[in-house]
Amino acid sequence: MKHPPFENTVTHLFKQAEEQGSSAAVAYKQDGAWHDISWEQYASDVHTAAAGLVKLGLGKGDTVCILGFNCYEWVVMDLAAIMIGAIPAGIYTTSSPEEVAYILNHSEARVLLLESTEQWNKIIAQQANLEHLKDVVSMIRCEDIADEMAMDWATFMGIGSDNDKAAVEKLYAASAEHEAATFIYTSGTTGPPKAVMLSNKNLVWTASQAADMIKLDATDSSLSYLPLSHIAEQMFTIHAPIIVGWKVYFATGILDVLENLKEVKPTVLFGVPRIWEKFYTGLKEKLGEASGLKEKIVNFSLKAGSENSADIFSGGDGGGWKYRLANKLLFGKVKDALGLSNLRVGVTGAAPINAEILKLFASLDIPILEVYGQSEGSGPTSFNRPRNNKPGSVGPAYPGTEVKIADDGEIMLKGPNVFLGYYKDQEGTDACLEDGWLYSGDVGKFDEDGFLYVTGRKKEILVTSGGKNIAPIPIEEDLKQIPAVAQAVMVGDNRNFCTALLTLDVGYLLKDKMGVDITDISPLELVNVLESKGKTVQGFAESAEILSEIQAGVDKVNSKYAQVENIRKFAVLPRDFTMADDEVTPTFKIKRSKIYAKWADTIDSLYTG
Structure with a gap:
């Protein structure tokens, strides 16, 4: 088969097939x-799947949408x-159905791969x-869909002919590095999602740089979830x-991650x-329960771990007795308890994380690198390195x-990873892309060693009536460290x-206030368990004990910041922010404007009461 002049991800796949042959590339649980x-x-x-798409009439520039949890059919x-x-x-x-329809129509997708009858509905x-x-x-695990426009995976994989495969090879050989290779629809924290166009060069160059930087190789493995x-x-x-040629395991579900790890x-x-954060909460709780000799062992170990990580993070070799x-x-x-006994590289990104979480993991010899x-x-745009x-x-x-940092503090990026633009949105593209520089919309600063610190979103900077600019994210991250608090929006x-x-x-309410062992309770069932025991989240939100406890935590957070940045009042809501209520994205980023609108009456009461 003739490969294109630029080696795209598919080219690398065929090379791995030649070099690694029968070695495992991916794994699924059944x-x-x-x-x-x-x-x-x-x-x-x-x-074979490419031949199926050709049989369905697809070619260069057409769109295929995929709606389902991570699995082999998704990546194929x-x-x-x-x-x-x-x-x-x-x-x-x-x-939602409306959001699915928007993306299908906006992308002009002619083919859709989906996971279940729930998504079909x-x-x-x-x-x-x-x-x-x-x-x-439909994916392999999908129930039968009785509709003339639908076919199962096995049928799809069998429709391509030899002529279709030959057509595939011609299209593949003609692919170019700067053509759009994928659309990434943003999760839409401020409006309808935009389609980010990434090229073959964007994808391959970025992945190759990461592999070189973190020193990844074919002996590595990861869990896709x-x-x-x-x-x-x-x-x-x-x-x-x-x-790189490493093996990927597909998780059986988002709630099975710990078991799969x-x-x-x-x-x-x-x-x-x-x-x-979920791992951190459990670890902190367990470590805090140690007493006597066990407490001394924990304290000694955490100190030794912190010193070891600090040495490695600054380029040393660590180790020692x-x-x-x-x-x-x-x-x-x-590490055994978390399924991280073989972990070499942990990475966190997509949203801010409190440094105390990273420091605790580092003290336990579980290095996590933050990427932005x-x-x-x-x-x-930036990436901490192992050393x-x-x-x-x-x-x-x-x-x-x-x-670099613009005069107004905005973070700007230029490089081979910068996108082609937004599909069907030249105005949006022009607003953030100029002379090869991507204007991120985030505000930040570099320290004397060239490390970047993100202080907030330009659009999310709070400007008080007195004209003071306040970055809410660092304060919100500190508020989330109060044991009773899950989420915070300033x-x-x-x-x-x-x-x-x-x-x-x-989880904290059940364990610390009601004495319930939550080890084997699914996160989705916590509220149901609480209510089955005659309690409600709203009841705790109105509890004098909880409010006093949170106030003490807020006072502690306030002591770290200037007076104008202090939280003078707070409201404890009767439920958490959820995707179902359109308050967080699928990667758990807060949709600030949606929350402000949904809880407007509560906010007003903080300023009028």
């Missing part, structure tokens, strides 16, 4: 056991589209409004593993802050890029003082 798929099979299935369809010069576009499984609800969709392919509609998960599930023990793990002893006494046990960026930069890491910063500029724009909306951590 009937209680993990099953491998080889590099040869992976490449062959992509070629994605790569099959890239192979023929078509453009894959993921849709978040949490999207969204198509049924909007079928009269779908202008371009012709064919629906965050939405593949997000560029970061695509990098860690599709592009980097294929370029213990089973597969990956060496590489990407997590959004909310994932690391204290570290070796601490590893035997504590670190190994903690956006879809428009193919993911990374050049400052927890609390988002690292030096990504290798091979230029990053208010103060055009106001004469600052307030906050806080939600309660139901």
Whole structure:
């Protein structure tokens, strides 16, 4: 088969098939056991799926949408589209029927791969409004869909002829590095999602740089569980593993992540802050329970771990007798409990994370590197390195890029990872892309060592009625460290003082206030368990004990900041912020404007009461 002049991700897949052959490329769990798929099979299935797309009439520039949780069919369809010069576009499984229809229509997708009848029902609800969709392919685990436009995966994989495969090879050989290779639909914190156009060059260059920077190789492995509609998960599930040749395990579900981690023990793990925060809360709780000799062991080990990590983060080799002893006494046990015993590289990104979380993990010999960026930069703008890491910063500029701060504090990026523009939105493209520089919309600063610190979004900077500019994110992150608090949103724009909306951590309420062991309770069931015991979140939100406890925490946070940045009043809400209520994105970013609008009466009461 003739390859294109520029080696795109599909080219690297075929190379891995030649070099690694029957070695495992990916694995999925079925009937209680993990099953491998080889590099040869992976490449062959992509070629077959590409022929299926050609049979359905797709070619260069056409769009294929994918709606489902991470799985083998997801990545095969994605790569099959890239192979023929078509453009894959993921849709978040949490999207409403209206949001699904918007993306299908905006992208002009003619083919949709979907996961379940639950997702199919969204198509049924909007079928009269779908202008371009012709064919629906269901994933292997999907129930039968009785509709003339639908076919199952096996049928789809069998429709391509030899002539179609030959057509695939011609389209593949003609693919170019600067053509759009994927659409990443932004999660839309401020309005309808935009389609970020990323090229073959964007994807391959960015993934290759990451592999070189973190020293990843074919002996590594990762767990795929965050939405593949997000560029970061695509990098860690599709592009980097294929370029490097490491094995990817597909999680069985977002609620099975801890169980899956213990089973597969990956060496590489990407997590959004909310994932690391959940681990952190449990760890802090367990470590805090130690007393007597165990407490002394914990304190010794954490100190040894902090010293070891600090040495490695500044370029040293770490080690020493204290570290070796601490590893035997504590670190190994903690890592085993989390499924991180083989972890070499942990990465956090997509939203801010409190530095205290990173420091605790570092003290437990679990290094987590914070990355900062956006879809428009193919993911990374800056990235902490394994041996050049400052927890609390988002690292030096990504290798091979230029990053600078504009006069107004905005972070700017130039490099081979900068996107082509927004699909069908020249005005939006022109607003953030000028002379090759991507204007991020974020505000930040560099320290004397070249480490970047992000202080907030330009549009989210609160300007008080007295004219003081306040970056809410660092304060919100500190408020979230109050044990009873799950989420925090600061208010103060055009106001004469600052307030906050806080939600309660139901796990904390059950364990610390009701004595319930929550170890085996699903996060989705916590509220139900609480209510089954005659309590409500609203009841705790109105509890004098809880309010007093939170006030003490708020006072402690206030002591760190200037008086004008202090939280003078707060409201504890009767429920957490959710995707279902359109208050957070699928990667758990706060939709500030939506929250302000939804809780407007509560906010007003803080200023009138």
